[in-house]
Amino acid sequence: MPITDTNFIEQMTAKQNEKLAALMQQMDKAGRVHNKLAVVILAAGLGKRMKNPEKPKVMFELCGKPMIQYVVELALKIQAERIIPIVGHRRELVIDFLTDLLPSLPSPTEGGSDETPAGSEDVSNAVFNFAIQAEQLGTGHAVMQTEEYLSDFDGEVLILSGDVPLLKFETIQELVNEHFDNNNSATLLTTEFKNPFGYGRIVRDEHGNFDRIVEEKDCSDEQKKIQEINDAIYIVNSKLLFNALKQITPNNNQKEYYLTDIFHYIPKEKIGTLITEDELEVTGVNSVEQLQEMENILKSRNPKNCE
Numbered sequence: 691m692p693i694t695d696t697n698f699i700e701q702m703t704a705k706q707n708e709k710l711a712a713l714m715q716q717m718d719k720a721g722r723v724h725n726k727l728a729v730v731i732l733a734a735g736l737g738k739r740m741k742n743p744e745k746p747k748v749m750f751e752l753c754g755k756p757m758i759q760y761v762v763e764l765a766l767k768i769q770a771e772r773i774i775p776i777v778g779h780r781r782e783l784v785i786d787f788l789t790d791l792l793p794s795l796p797s798p799t800e801g802g803s804d805e806t807p808a809g810s811e812d813v814s815n816a817v818f819n820f821a822i823q824a825e826q827l828g829t830g831h832a833v834m835q836t837e838e839y840l841s842d843f844d845g846e847v848l849i850l851s852g853d854v855p856l857l858k859f860e861t862i863q864e865l866v867n868e869h870f871d872n873n874n875s876a877t878l879l880t881t882e883f884k885n886p887f888g889y890g891r892i893v894r895d896e897h898g899n900f901d902r903i904v905e906e907k908d909c910s911d912e913q914k915k916i917q918e919i920n921d922a923i924y925i926v927n928s929k930l931l932f933n934a935l936k937q938i939t940p941n942n943n944q945k946e947y948y949l950t951d952i953f954h955y956i957p958k959e960k961i962g963t964l965i966t967e968d969e970l971e972v973t974g975v976n977s978v979e980q981l982q983e984m985e986n987i988l989k990s991r992n993p994k995n996c997e
Contacts (some may be wrong), residue, residue: 724890726845727866729765730836731926733758733852734778734823739977746780749787750854750975752985753996757975758784759791760855766816767859768866773816776832776838778823785820792818809883826945829922830938837932846870849949852875856971856984861964868964869879869925874952876930876961879923881972889919890950892963900961902948918965920950930956995997 737747748758758775765773777784779988821835840847846869850857861879869877878900880892888906891913895901903920904913926934934952942948953961966972975981988995 723916726770727770729770729848731775731850731852733775736779757855758852774819774836776821829919829949830947847928853975865964874962876926877962879921880963882917891916892918
């Protein structure tokens with residue numbers, strides 16, 4: 691058979707592509723995360739119970755390191771293509787800290803920037819931008835502020851919380867794999883808590899699939915018995931994310947845009963979940979007492995954790 695035979699070339703190309711796809715899948719499982727991934731970090735909160743209104747909540751330290759640093763380092767480790775911290779209250783403190791931590795970060799203006807600065811080699815070539823939430827109008831409103839930096843991005847958006855410092859790389863890797871392997875439009879991280887009081891519950895249908903999130907204040911007596919909670923860590927297709935954000939409203943007692951409302955506008959059959967077991971890694975810090983308790987637990991597990 692001549693080497694110029696079209697069928698032969700097509701067959702060989704198909705085989706090579708199959709081998710390449712299998713290799714890339716193995717590399718993904720081994721630690722490489724899909725490169726069409728942007729990370730958005732919620733870091734604009736005041737943190738009223740932190741007892742220091744002059745300090746952004748994400749700048750409070752756990753084992754001598756600001757909480758936001760843990761989350762940014764995680765975003766870098768998963769090799770995200772873009773990383774966007776959303777800053778608000780005393781944002782200059784967060785911006786200055788991260789700019790010093792990663793010298794390649796841009797210094798944003800109040801209205802954002804038309805330029806897209808590239809990160810350097812030592813930050814995994816990630817592109818950084820700071821989105822500014824000038825008014826605290828809810829988590830959904832916060833993510834809306836990132837659209838100008840992701841309008842040309844055709845990929846998936848991983849949403850992390852700047853006050854959840856102990857989230858593990860392995861957990862996020864599993865979440866990303868779950869999302870891509872099942873071709874989900876959105877995937878939520880959930881955990882079964884021994885005491886789920888105060889958290890939004892994951893309600894499932896008769897087949898065990900995701901149905902909806904019900905906040906504590908809206909739970910029926912039966913729903914309050916559910917121990918699986920929403921960790922507020924999601925990966926969502928970028929186009930569907932911003933389409934859904936355009937449809938949510940602040941028609942609630944707090945007059946805020948809730949990020950959880952986006953799941954009303956994404957087909958349920960395309961929403962997946964990953965359940966984790968470690969409560970500590972997905973716990974958000976809301977008070978100085980909780981922060982100290984978290985540090986004490988870390989030290990009790992291994993005294994070297996805080997060295």
